[in-house]
Amino acid sequence: MRQALRELHQRHLGETTGALADYIPELAKGDPDRFGIAVATAGGDLFQTGDCLAEFTIQSVSKAFAYCVALELLGREAVLERIGVEPSGDAFNAIVFDPRTNRPFNPMVNAGAITVAGMLHERLGDDAFPTLLARMSAAAGRPLAVDEAVYRSETETGHRNRAIGHLLRNCGAISGPVDTILDIYFRQCSMLVTAVDLAWMGATLAHIGEHPATGEQVFELGAVRDTLAVMFTCGMYDYSGGWAFKVGIPAKSGVGGGIVGVVNRQLGIGTFSPRIDALGNSARGLRVFEDLANDFGLHTFECLNQGSLFVSSMLQRERA
Numbered sequence: 029m030r031q032a033l034r035e036l037h038q039r040h041l042g043e044t045t046g047a048l049a050d051y052i053p054e055l056a057k058g059d060p061d062r063f064g065i066a067v068a069t070a071g072g073d074l075f076q077t078g079d080c081l082a083e084f085t086i087q088s089v090s091k092a093f094a095y096c097v098a099l100e101l102l103g104r105e106a107v108l109e110r111i112g113v114e115p116s117g118d119a120f121n122a123i124v125f126d127p128r129t130n131r132p133f134n135p136m137v138n139a140g141a142i143t144v145a146g147m148l149h150e151r152l153g154d155d156a157f158p159t160l161l162a163r164m165s166a167a168a169g170r171p172l173a174v175d176e177a178v179y180r181s182e183t184e185t186g187h188r189n190r191a192i193g194h195l196l197r198n199c200g201a202i203s204g205p206v207d208t209i210l211d212i213y214f215r216q217c218s219m220l221v222t223a224v225d226l227a228w229m230g231a232t233l234a235h236i237g238e239h240p241a242t243g244e245q246v247f248e249l250g251a252v253r254d255t256l257a258v259m260f261t262c263g264m265y266d267y268s269g270g271w272a273f274k275v276g277i278p279a280k281s282g283v284g285g286g287i288v289g290v291v292n293r294q295l296g297i298g299t300f301s302p303r304i305d306a307l308g309n310s311a312r313g314l315r316v317f318e319d320l321a322n323d324f325g326l327h328t329f330e331c332l333n334q335g336s337l338f339v340s341s342m343l344q345r346e347r348a
């Protein structure tokens with residue numbers, strides 16, 4: 029695995045398509061060349077290559093984890109009542125709701141994620157963000173912090189999200205003060221993580237909610253299953269169908285350049301490369317995941333799943 033990651037890193041180092049997200053001004057100040065790949069196993073091993081300890085803001089990757097916490101704290105039915113589980117076919121920041129139900133399409137688009145923040149606020153009040161931070165830190169296995177500059181930048185310029193928030197308030201999807209709820213959302217998006225953090229966070233989901241190295245049970249079992257299902261169908265913006273077809277594992281990407289992927293019961297994969305394509309996905313990240321899925325047979329519906337057997341047999345050999 030170590031060797032494979034090094035080769036992958038080399039293979040895609042020259043891929044410089046895409047550009048830094050700049051609609052949040054502070055994001056445009058990042059180093060576009062950063063590139064890290066990390067893989068954590070459900071058995072507690074970690075493999076990494078490149079800029080794996082470089083910090084970047086988690087952005088939309090946080091939506092998957094916030095959804096998982098909401099499912100656990102509020103219950104599946106209550107969450108389903110307000111947020112659907114259908115791919116939207118629209119951009120992540122689209123101001124559209126499912127015309128049949130008037131709900132946000134899913135928790136991975138901004139409207140759904142802001143509704144999640146609203147529901148957490150209803151349940152936890154001022155503890156909503158500290159609870160999210162604590163859970164996501166536990167999933168990463170280290171205390172995470174907020175990038176104050178990115179948080180401020182998004183707070184100052186996030187008028188579209190504010191508009192979504194007010195519409196949600198107007199139709200009763202959220203009931204608390206819009207600014208407070210957006211503050212939770214902007215903070216959760218501004219948490220700093222590394223590719224290694226994403227790998228552990230993915231491995232925690234892969235390991236049905238238990239962090240493979242710390243042994244902490246971070247997420248509840250049923251919530252993990254539901255979260256992975258929505259990541260599988262809606263996690264990669266408007267490329268979710270292509271991703272399910274080509275890569276075939278639950279994943280979530282963010283405009284900060286991170287992607288987390290989950291090979292159920294086996295691996296968490298984290299990539300970081302901040303040049304993103306027109307749909308919002310890290311351009312290098314997509315290539316890396318495609319190659320990893322092909323080389324190791326990670327696709328959920330790979331008939332023999334030989335690659336996965338290969339991974340576990342390699343690990344066994346390494347341990348022996």
Ligand code: GLU
Nearest residue numbers: 087088120217282283284
């Ligand atoms: N904070 C970003 C926004 O709401 C997250 C976008 C993303 O990563 O897709 O615009």
